[in-house]
Amino acid sequence: MPERVSYRATRAGIVQIATRLSVSPSTVSRALRPETAHLVRADRRKEILDLAERLHFSPNPGARMLRKGVNASLTVVVPFDENIFFSEFYGRFLSGTLHAAAARGWDVHICTLRRQPGSDLREALQHLSLDTSGLIYLAEPLSPADVQHLSGYRRPLVLTKSVLPPGVPVKEIGVPVVGVDNLSGAQTAASLLLQLGHVRIGLLLGPSGSRDAQERKKGYLDVLDRVGARPRPEWIIEGSFSAETGRAGAAALLATADRPTALCCASDEIAFGAINAARAAGLRCPEDVSVMGFDDGPWAAACWPALTTVRQPLADVAERAVSFVVEAANHPGSSITSPSSDLSAALVIRDSTRALGSPR
Amino acid sequence: MPERVSYRATRAGIVQIATRLSVSPSTVSRALRPETAHLVRADRRKEILDLAERLHFSPNPGARMLRKGVNASLTVVVPFDENIFFSEFYGRFLSGTLHAAAARGWDVHICTLRRQPGSDLREALQHLSLDTSGLIYLAEPLSPADVQHLSGYRRPLVLTKSVLPPGVPVKEIGVPVVGVDNLSGAQTAASLLLQLGHVRIGLLLGPSGSRDAQERKKGYLDVLDRVGARPRPEWIIEGSFSAETGRAGAAALLATADRPTALCCASDEIAFGAINAARAAGLRCPEDVSVMGFDDGPWAAACWPALTTVRQPLADVAERAVSFVVEAANHPGSSITSPSSDLSAALVIRDSTRALGSPR
């Protein structure tokens, strides 16, 4: 049977406390905040704190915000998508943001942004709750004009590189951009495969509209071209950053007689799908085919075989984004050094890759 | 080279707009909000909206909050843990919360709660940002006294059943509790295995301190006991809700000659670990051993073999929690029917289970 609960309409405020103790609201205000607490006589302060505790007093945030002009909070804008945490990217980034913010005593808002199919992004932005001191944006891709518009809100704004369309130079955006050095990460990944003796390498890439995907593709091909190992066109497959892309792509590539001996995947999810497809085709990983991922999410070490992959330092990226927003908000008007260089992505070698032709 | 950016210290307010157009602030306020926009003459309204747009005006949230008394936002309290999104539970719940909140125009804050090893929960709660109209709590386990304290803040509060210690009756908490019917979900799961002919069943469970784990354990054993198929004690293994628990547990159980023919796991992650361990031991799933999960996260369908599992309707649970908070906040003082019954968890049959002794 449903029970019923109700909540007092009015909560205790600073004046209620003041009148009940017959002191002025000023005194209560001073006693309640650590910075000014020394101004109040000790016994009186104790009295006030006790009553506040008993009444579960918490200061009206609106009033405080109005008076002080700032609020220690930032908004993270994520895409409106049922399964955003399926991809580990958002979860890991968000987790990093939470930590970085908590360390500074900041509050984190999350806001979903849905771009209606035919409509303007501007319209979608209307619904953004802008009651925070800064924005970290990792939702829908943004054109330079969109960025222009967003930065017009005059709040500290940080973008993740992933939201910029491929080809737009980061420097010219005029807004801090945080991101990972996909290019050298991908180069390292491809280099390892070459070093292990693989030359017949298939590429399972992300969507062509994604900057991350493009940068990684370029990194892979840079290295492979240099040694004349560019994959034949039908071995270069693009799709979403999902296990399904890996499954379908690997299934197609591994069905032929002269199949690739290694698969270089643009995300861990794709790699997982590829490993499963290989297994379904009766091939073992890494004995029959090596698989390389990209991201190093929590599953990479927990799956089987443990995935060789490129570590995206997303927590560090988030830390950098939060740090900028907090700095900028704390020093309004003054100019802040914006983070501009990418964080490097290191190779993590585990069990899903093996030297070509090496014994079991 | 690092570039530098800066932000205007003061943002345009409603009075700036008013004076520049030589109208009163009241008119601007009315023109700016859809509900009252019809009160101002069309041409003037357009003038105002245009200028506001040009100035990137957005109303001071503090002032608005102070004036209106409410703010359409709620806080989700999650544990302070580097890898919270590794477990799919939080990601899926949060995603559901975001949707439910967005549908109502509400804003979502996220707050991490870290209980210092020896210290009181009260202390940790001090750092909670309470500037929202409601709380959805899914962090550290709460004793009834803790709940008492939390509800003293006189804000709408919803708990997930998982945070209550096993044995505490939901009814007596006096606070709305949302959750999943673990008991019947687990019963259905065990029934399926029996129905497939399995009687030698191993149980890979969650931590004994977790209510979810205890309820699921009870559900499994209820059914197995009824037909005299209670697993021998060494086949009942408890651990964290992680792949490692599944890996280690399955490795131990499957190493013996008279191994179980089916493994019933208390979470998808455990099941994934178990499948990998089976594979490492040279056993195939589902041919040699059936594996049952619990949760039906996004990976359940994407992994290989696709996992038979119990679907936790976390999005619905979140929807229910948000719905309660919003209702309670919108009708302060009045009593709201609190959700009390669990949402049912349905079996999803995929490829990781098979009838005992069935042909390949």
Place this chain on the structure above:
DNA sequence: AGAGTAAATGACAACGTTTGCAGTGCAATC
């Protein structure tokens, strides 16, 4: 043209907290 009505606008008082300033007392100093 004047009365009567409806539409549009302005003046003003909240909302709860913080803070500069102007007091009070009270002890210490010359």
Place this chain on the structure above:
DNA sequence: GATTGCACTGCAAACGTTGTCATTTACTCT
């Protein structure tokens, strides 16, 4: 004993927006 200094407290004015109420303006109808 008058004066200075110090510790503490109260007064009152912000902060930016919204809603009530009163007032002005525009319009319709005899």
